[in-house]
Amino acid sequence: MKIDDETHIKLMINEINNLDPKYKKLIALNQKQTANAIGVSSSTMESWRREAVGPEYKKMDLGKKGRVLYSKIAVAAWMVNGSGTIKTA
Secondary structure (H helix, E strand, O other), rough: OOOOOOEEEEHOOOOOHHHHHHHHHHOOOEEHHHHHHOOOOHHHHHHHHHHHOOOOOOEEEOOOOOEEEHHHHHHHHHHHOOOOOOOOO
16 A cells, blocks of 8 residues: 555654654754654754755854754655755745
8 A cells, every 4th residue: 555645744754753752743853853753963954955966954144154954844745755955935
């Protein structure tokens, strides 16, 4: 039985939420949390952003020190679809 992408994304969000009890209350993850969910290092997340690879993210402040957040839906969709591209705000 094949499951559709929407169901697969919901299942993936469940998996992300089960990694850490704190994740269940969040709608977005920071870089370290996202790296943990995907199974890569935090520095890999930085590299992926520079190379336009990885899940969609939002930079909350301008400048070098701006906070980067990844919605759990975007992370799950990227993991399911493996799009290989990112979008920035």
